[in-house]
Amino acid sequence: MEKIYKKKGRIFIFSTREAIKFGWGKFVEKVGFWVVLMLLYFVIIFGVDFWSLLVRDLPVSFLFDLISMALSLIFSLGMIKITLKAYENEAYSYSDFLNVFKYLIRYIISFIIYLAVVLIVTLIVVMPFILFATSLAFDTLYRITDGTQPLIVGFLVIMGLPGMIPGILLAIKLFFFDYFIVDKDMGIIESLKASFRLTKGRLLKLIVFFLAVVLINFGGILLLGIGLLVTMPISFLATAHVYKKLVERESTEFA
Template identity: 30%
Template sequence: MTTKKFSKGEAIRFGWNTMKSNLVFFIGLFIVFGLLYIVPSIIADMALEANIFLVVFHIADFVLTIIISIGLLKIALKFSDNEKGRFSDLFSQYRLFFNYLFALILYCLIIFGGMLLLIVPGIIWGIKFWFFGYFVVDKGLGPIEALKKSSAITKGHKWNLFVFFLMLGSI
């Protein structure tokens, strides 16, 4: 695999320009995304008395959150390929649910293990495997393959990615 140069500034410019040129879409996406998270929490607050309903509701909310996360990755990938995202993309990749879920569980276990080893390994491994979701969604890879691909593409770029994530967090 050839090593490509990673430009933090170029990545931020691309994201900013993409957002500006698709502002109406992103505002609508933000509203839909917000409603999909606000409405369930309101229902959960109202359902505190009905324990079984609350359990079922939290499971459904978790499933919906995973499906929307997959959809957001699909939208991000479309924009990175200079295609337009659509609201229907939020739910179009539901068939990847289990691959994404298992990869996410493995990712979380890896991070947890790293955090037990005095935090720094957890941060390094978090960056190393951060892109697993993109490989599940874009390439249809299984959990292990997606984590391996993420590891491969971040090799030699972890410090730049760490700084990039800090930059994004400050915006």
């Protein structure tokens, strides 16, 4: 049964607090599983990256980088798979990571399109700020010689930050494309469209949620990085919770 959260007469599809609470609850249920999983991931990734740094041959080093990237993508798909199972109270195990290879090509292509679209939109919006700031900077710095140049450059950079907002919003709207690939076995463009549709009218709630996730993982980093063994699984579980709530709500709206 789907929960509907109410506040001041408005109906919300999910609650950030409930999503984090769900993530924590599922993490505690199988804490050993999640900690071992994260340890394996970090050991493997850091091991590959370490050998990449040691190798002096550029092509071989590049190969190690590709392996590291592929392993990270497989890990992300596997985490999506098992956290969606956790939401449905289905049994999950390490072997689920072997069942996500069929999504890998679709995920890579979708991810490239995702990054390209977000980057293009960001550049289109930010470019006028950059051109204006560059022109103003050269003109101003040429005239000022009293040591305040760094402050002026910093001010001009800050002026350009609002131009990044459309790119960030678009990144959030398309964020769940990989969940649709794993959960609904969707194609490349279909998954991106589905995510765009799913997040319509829910951006503010999603911004709050993702800010909370960033802060939680930042806290994990502050704990000498060891905290990530806890915060990363919780973040994935909480995100699966949010995705499922959005999908369940959408299915009732169009039923």
